[in-house]
Amino acid sequence: MSALRPSASGGFSLSRLGLRLAGSRRFQLIAERIPLLRRFGRREGDALFDIVAGFVHSQVLYALVDLRVLHMVQPGPQTVAALAAKAGLSPDRMQLLLQGGAALKLLKRCRDGRFDLATRGAAFLAVPGLEAMVGHHHVLYRDLSDPVAFLKGETDPDLARFWPYVFGATGATDPEVTAKYSRLMTESQGLVAEDTLRLVDLMGVRRLMDVGGGAGAFLGAVGRAYPLIEVMLFDLPVVVAAAPARLEAEGLGGRFTVHGGSFRDDPLPKGADAISLIRVLFDHSDDTVKLLLSRVYDALPPDGRIIIAEPMSGGAAPHRETDTYFAFYTAAMRTGRTRSAVEIGELLAAQGFTGIKTFPGPRPYVASAITALRPSAVA
Numbered sequence: 001m002s003a004l005r006p007s008a009s010g011g012f013s014l015s016r017l018g019l020r021l022a023g024s025r026r027f028q029l030i031a032e033r034i035p036l037l038r039r040f041g042r043r044e045g046d047a048l049f050d051i052v053a054g055f056v057h058s059q060v061l062y063a064l065v066d067l068r069v070l071h072m073v074q075p076g077p078q079t080v081a082a083l084a085a086k087a088g089l090s091p092d093r094m095q096l097l098l099q100g101g102a103a104l105k106l107l108k109r110c111r112d113g114r115f116d117l118a119t120r121g122a123a124f125l126a127v128p129g130l131e132a133m134v135g136h137h138h139v140l141y142r143d144l145s146d147p148v149a150f151l152k153g154e155t156d157p158d159l160a161r162f163w164p165y166v167f168g169a170t171g172a173t174d175p176e177v178t179a180k181y182s183r184l185m186t187e188s189q190g191l192v193a194e195d196t197l198r199l200v201d202l203m204g205v206r207r208l209m210d211v212g213g214g215a216g217a218f219l220g221a222v223g224r225a226y227p228l229i230e231v232m233l234f235d236l237p238v239v240v241a242a243a244p245a246r247l248e249a250e251g252l253g254g255r256f257t258v259h260g261g262s263f264r265d266d267p268l269p270k271g272a273d274a275i276s277l278i279r280v281l282f283d284h285s286d287d288t289v290k291l292l293l294s295r296v297y298d299a300l301p302p303d304g305r306i307i308i309a310e311p312m313s314g315g316a317a318p319h320r321e322t323d324t325y326f327a328f329y330t331a332a333m334r335t336g337r338t339r340s341a342v343e344i345g346e347l348l349a350a351q352g353f354t355g356i357k358t359f360p361g362p363r364p365y366v367a368s369a370i371t372a373l374r375p376s377a378v379a
């Protein structure tokens with residue numbers, strides 16, 4: 001056993017010694033007096049405090065978004081009084097919010113006491129879909145307000161109702177809910193397509209079918225990157241209704257077909273030599289994912305390729321963003337699960353896929369990718 005790992009018996013190992021020292025208040029006090037250890041201790045303290053305070057940071061961001069404060073300072077620095085009047089807060093409370101926003105470097109406090117947009121705030125506003133994502137976080141926040149009850153399965157998470165489409169075609173009949181959902185997904189698709197197409201080379205693919213492809217935003221990006229590729233879009237009928245106009249506008253005229261259906265109830269159309277599932281698996285239970293993967297397998301020709309991209313758990317090396325935010329988010333949707341690349345690979349292998357390759361994403365909270373092949377026909 002490695003000296004850097006806890007020994008199963010709890011006996012001596014370097015890491016156990018480290019735990020004992022870090023967990024001793026006496027050692028913490030001694031460390032304060034030794035420069036190198038003090039730096040290490042302070043860093044751990046800061047990191048701990050960040051975890052302790054994370055939910056307040058998120059609420060500061062939420063209030064800035066909800067009150068549109070970042071937009072208000074976009075044209076230039078504003079006084080606290082002016083911002084308070086615009087947002088309907090007392091000057092004291094606006095000062096509290098602005099000071100918090102500046103501490104998180106979303107805003108900048110000017111020497112004269114006014115507040116301006118900071119680089120991070122400007123970047124936040126420019127990330128497609130991020131503002132809208134944060135705008136619905138009150139639902140997740142409510143669901144996690146008693147995390148122990150949530151983990152015990154004693155709560156009735158609202159997020160599950162927020163995205164009713166996930167529970168199948170029957171849930172997706174309200175066009176207003178569908179439109180809102182599709183808009184959010186379409187907006188946030190920009191970064192996902194960017195990273196997926198950086199990770200996975202589609203050279204040689206003749207026709208790509210995007211299953212659960214929403215209004216066609218990913219296929220739009222594919223069409224721009226690969227001007228000769230033909231595309232097929234498959235999603236619930238109510239979701240794909242708006243897709244033809246979008247795909248035409250994306251310059252895919254004459255190169256696309258759109259198919260409404262449910263992968264729970266219907267086989268997938270054939271004709272594509274590659275099938276993508278972008279941010280689809282993590283919405284669903286293992287049973288639904290197995291059914292979906294088997295349908296993808298059946299729809300692909302021999303040597304056909306499956307491409308999966310979504311935020312993935314770090315698995316054996318738990319990942320800060322995906323094993324907290326996405327894991328809890330998808331759990332609050334009840335049917336969802338943020339799986340690791342290894343878990344997804346096992347599900348693929350169980351369906352008969354081979355040549356499984358994983359591509360860790362540069363921004364794991366945007367997407368990592370996995371590809372695999374339906375094996376060649378046996379001669």
Ligand SMILES: CC(C)=CCC/C(C)=C/CC/C(C)=C/C=C/C(C)=C/C=C/C=C(C)/C=C/C=C(C)/C=C/C=C(C)/C=C/CC(C)(C)O
Nearest residue numbers: 119123127130133163188279282283329330333336365366
């Ligand atoms: C010269 C001077 C003075 C300054 C230079 C400054 C400079 C160059 C700064 C750099 C600025 C820069 C380029 C910043 C770029 C920042 C970027 C690109 C940031 C991107 C951040 C993206 C984030 C935080 C993405 C978050 C995504 C989220 C939260 C997605 C959530 C998705 C969900 C919940 C999906 C749910 C689907 C469901 C419902 C489960 O099915």
Ligand SMILES: C[S@@+](CC[C@H](N)C(=O)[O-])C[C@H]1O[C@@H](n2cnc3c(N)ncnc32)[C@H](O)[C@@H]1O
Nearest residue numbers: 185189212213214235236239262263264278279
């Ligand atoms: C999280 S969204 C991802 C959309 C898009 N791929 C993206 O990354 O922006 C999941 C998509 O799966 C679709 N979906 C859910 N259940 C489905 C089903 N049973 N059959 C077909 N599509 C389904 C939803 O309508 C939605 O468009």
